[in-house]
Amino acid sequence: MAQALTDNFGRTFPYLRLSLTDVCNFSCDYCLPDGFKRCSSKPSFLSRQEIINLVDAFTELGTYKVRLTGGEPTLRRDFVEIVKAVANHPNVSQVALTTNGYRLEKQVQKWFLAGLTHLNVSVDTLDQQRFYQLTGHNKLASILKGIDKALELGFAKIKLNAVLLKGVNDQQLPQFLEYVKHKKVSVRFIELMQTGDNLTYFKKHHVANEVLYRQLEAGGWQPKIKASADGPAVEYYHSDYQGTLGFISPYSKDFCTGCNRLRVTSVGDLRLCLFGEQGVSLRPLLQRPEQQPQLISCIQEQLNYKASSHFLAVGDTGVTTNLSIIGG
Ligand code: SAM
Numbered sequence: 199m200a201q202a203l204t205d206n207f208g209r210t211f212p213y214l215r216l217s218l219t220d221v222c223n224f225s226c227d228y229c230l231p232d233g234f235k236r237c238s239s240k241p242s243f244l245s246r247q248e249i250i251n252l253v254d255a256f257t258e259l260g261t262y263k264v265r266l267t268g269g270e271p272t273l274r275r276d277f278v279e280i281v282k283a284v285a286n287h288p289n290v291s292q293v294a295l296t297t298n299g300y301r302l303e304k305q306v307q308k309w310f311l312a313g314l315t316h317l318n319v320s321v322d323t324l325d326q327q328r329f330y331q332l333t334g335h336n337k338l339a340s341i342l343k344g345i346d347k348a349l350e351l352g353f354a355k356i357k358l359n360a361v362l363l364k365g366v367n368d369q370q371l372p373q374f375l376e377y378v379k380h381k382k383v384s385v386r387f388i389e390l391m392q393t394g395d396n397l398t399y400f401k402k403h404h405v406a407n408e409v410l411y412r413q414l415e416a417g418g419w420q421p422k423i424k425a426s427a428d429g430p431a432v433e434y435y436h437s438d439y440q441g442t443l444g445f446i447s448p449y450s451k452d453f454c455t456g457c458n459r460l461r462v463t464s465v466g467d468l469r470l471c472l473f474g475e476q477g478v479s480l481r482p483l484l485q486r487p488e489q490q491p492q493l494i495s496c497i498q499e500q501l502n503y504k505a506s507s508h509f510l511a512v513g514d515t516g517v518t519t520n521l522s523i524i525g526g
């Protein structure tokens with residue numbers, strides 16, 4: 199195995215986030231309020247073989263967890279085959295998915311059998327009407343049924359992602375608490391991030407996660423001690439609840455210190471940071487297994503350019519116009 203990836207700040211990268219497509223069928227107000235639109239011609243997304251070559255190189259460098267994201271990754275016709283290919287890789291022990299849940303109820307069993315181990319479903323609100331207004335889809339009931347199915351199947355971990363939005367769901371902690379009371383899931387509140395496209399929305403709806411964890415602490419919830427490989431989320435637990443609540447606070451001072459992931463877009467660009475500048479294209483090196491040594495050197499070399507942190511606090515969103523391009 200090549201030397202494990204370590205950047206100039208001592209961070210290691212066991213975790214790859216791979217976007218399978220930038221296409222999405224939802225129109226979440228903070229991400230794609232007008233729905234997905236393509237300005238230029240449709241790119242060809244990484245093929246299954248290119249993905250296998252990519253995963254080969256990353257696992258040589260110590261990666262063992264791969265998250266499939268998008269856009270909406272499950273819209274790809276070959277999604278199940280991709281899950282199988284990644285899950286069958288001998289050095290990958292965790293295959294995760296981030297999905298809007300559109301196909302969850304019908305397909306979750308197939309995904310599980312294909313080897314998916316970890317599931318994140320975006321559920322910003324448990325209120326049907328609000329969910330419809332926010333996403334453009336009346337799918338909450340089906341998504342919640344899908345999560346129940348997933349719980350029966352025995353995934354290693356199931357998370358609900360909720361972007362915290364002032365005036366939309368910031369008063370809905372009681373509903374989420376009720377939800378995790380008897381369900382072994384983790385609800386992750388993600389602080390709304392500014393992107394190139396959403397400044398007006400951001401100004402109106404951004405609220406720091408702190409407002410919620412102060413309420414939790416008052417209700418007897420305790421923060422979990424983090425292990426070094428845990429990534430940037432802070433998780434809270436309570437003995438009366440089966441589930442947990444977590445917080446992803448990208449504007450907090452130490453957020454980037456815990457960064458343990460690299461990203462690759464659906465066309466094979468390596469992105470060192472969610473809010474970095476244009477990444478280098480790995481695609482020319484994904485064509486043949488014999489290119490592995492070059493691919494590995496290229497990834498190692500690029501890591502020298504990973505900055506210690508993003509510059510979101512000063513409104514610099516890099517090239518990220520919205521997160522459907524790169525997968526959150
Ligand atoms: N379509 C899938 C989904 O929604 O789960 C995967 C891609 S989506 C970009 C990944 C995650 O990023 C979702 O949980 C979404 O809510 C979150 N997200 C999108 N835009 C965001 C923003 N501006 N700030 C914080 N989270 C955001």
Ligand code: SF4
Pocket residue numbers: 222223224225226229230268269270298320521522
């Ligand atoms: Fe689509 Fe996910 Fe963006 Fe919502 S957050 S519009 S589901 S990519």
